[in-house]
Amino acid sequence: xxxIERLNSAINYIEEHLTDEIDFDEISKITLCSxxxxxxxxxxMADVPLSEYIRRRKMSRAAADxxxxxxxxxxxxxxxxxxxxxxxxxAFQRIHGIAPSEARGGLHSLKAYPPISFKISxxxxxxxxxxxxxKEAFRIVGLSIPLxxxxxxxxxxxxxxxxxxxxxxMIEKLANMMDGExxxxxxxxxxxEESDWKYYIAxxxxxxAETGLEEFMVPEATWAIFRGNGTNISIQELEKQIVxxxxxxxxxxxxxxxxxxxxxxxxxxNAIYEVWIPVVKKN
Numbered sequence: 001x002x003x004i005e006r007l008n009s010a011i012n013y014i015e016e017h018l019t020d021e022i023d024f025d026e027i028s029k030i031t032l033c034s035x036x037x038x039x040x041x042x043x044x045m046a047d048v049p050l051s052e053y054i055r056r057r058k059m060s061r062a063a064a065d066x067x068x069x070x071x072x073x074x075x076x077x078x079x080x081x082x083x084x085x086x087x088x089x090x091a092f093q094r095i096h097g098i099a100p101s102e103a104r105g106g107l108h109s110l111k112a113y114p115p116i117s118f119k120i121s122x123x124x125x126x127x128x129x130x131x132x133x134x135k136e137a138f139r140i141v142g143l144s145i146p147l148x149x150x151x152x153x154x155x156x157x158x159x160x161x162x163x164x165x166x167x168x169x170m171i172e173k174l175a176n177m178m179d180g181e182x183x184x185x186x187x188x189x190x191x192x193e194e195s196d197w198k199y200y201i202a203x204x205x206x207x208x209a210e211t212g213l214e215e216f217m218v219p220e221a222t223w224a225i226f227r228g229n230g231t232n233i234s235i236q237e238l239e240k241q242i243v244x245x246x247x248x249x250x251x252x253x254x255x256x257x258x259x260x261x262x263x264x265x266x267x268x269x270n271a272i273y274e275v276w277i278p279v280v281k282k283n
Contacts, residue, residue, distance in 0.1 A: 002253075004118050006030060008118055009031075010027050011116055011117065011118070013026060013030055014027075018054070018057055018058050032253065036147070037254050037259075038050075041247075041254075044240040044244055045243060045244050046116055050151075055094075056113040057113060057115065059096065059113075062076050062079075062080050062092060063092075063112075065079070066100055073085070073088075073100045076088075076100065077100070088100065095113075096111055098110075128226065128245065128246050129227065131224075132222060132224055132252075132279070133222070133223050133225055134222045135222075138180055138182055140180075140202035140217075141205040141209045141213055142174055142200050142216075143200065143202070143213065144202075145161055147189065147191060147197035147199050157199075158199055161201060171185065171201075179204075179206055179207065182204040183264070184262040184264045185262075186203060186260060187199065187260070188200040188218065188259070190216060190258045191258065191259075198216075200216055218260065219256075219257050221255055222255060223257075224250070224276070224277045225276050226242055227272075227273070228274075228275065229273065235261065235273055235275065239275055250279075252280065253282055254280075255280040259277060259278070260275075261273060262275075
């Protein structure tokens with residue numbers, strides 16, 4: 001229950017700061033995990049990206065404010081952090097389907113998006129096989145790209161990176177460098193330092209990083225490891241299932257380490273993979 005309570009505390013913080021700049025470092029303190037992990041868990045549990053949820057809540061509050069004829073559109077725009085009236089108009093129309101000025105007369109229907117509240121749902125309709133393993137730190141070598149702070153954008157960037165690496169022969173090159181204890185092509189999301197989010201396509205290797213490649217040390221950690229098979233869509237479904245079904249009632253919470261995908265068979269049509277989630281035992 002503590003994890004769910006922290007999620008709801010983060011929602012309360014967002015609600016209290018809809019007219020301010022939301023501090024994701026503060027959210028990290030509340031949830032005791034990186035803002036990357038929080039955003040990903042939020043998207044899986046709420047079925048909406050965090051940035052879109054915040055936009056909907058702001059526009060719901062803005063619509064309510066505009067019902068008061070004494071409130072000017074420009075003042076409401078500034079109140080919710082839109083310095084540009086054009087940007088506010090675009091955001092408002094995207095949510096409500098009408099311009100902000102049309103909302104003032106009370107003649108048009110508006111949409112309301114209430115604050116989200118998380119609860120544990122006991123379903124018991126699926127079996128999840130996993131193991132808990134503690135592993136020493138290990139070195140990886142590979143390619144990296146910076147990750148976007150709005151993590152939904154990365155669902156386009158990361159698959160494109162894999163596609164390019166397959167086409168230019170980099171996947172085969174990395175596979176030939178694999179000589180570490182961890183076997184398989186790795187997708188590593190290093191997002192615990194707020195200023196340096198990266199995604200690596202890499203292998204565990206003791207070889208020197210050639211020009212164009214870089215190395216990274218995956219820290220010692222305890223991992224909850226789940227195995228699956230299928231396409232890149234099915235691995236996202238497994239990650240969602242881990243966050244929504246397993247983690248809240250597991251007795252564990254997110255640890256301070258990267259997320260790791262291990263592609264034992266990287267065939268994009270029928271991959272065999274493992275999802276590693278860093279965890280710590282709750283007190």
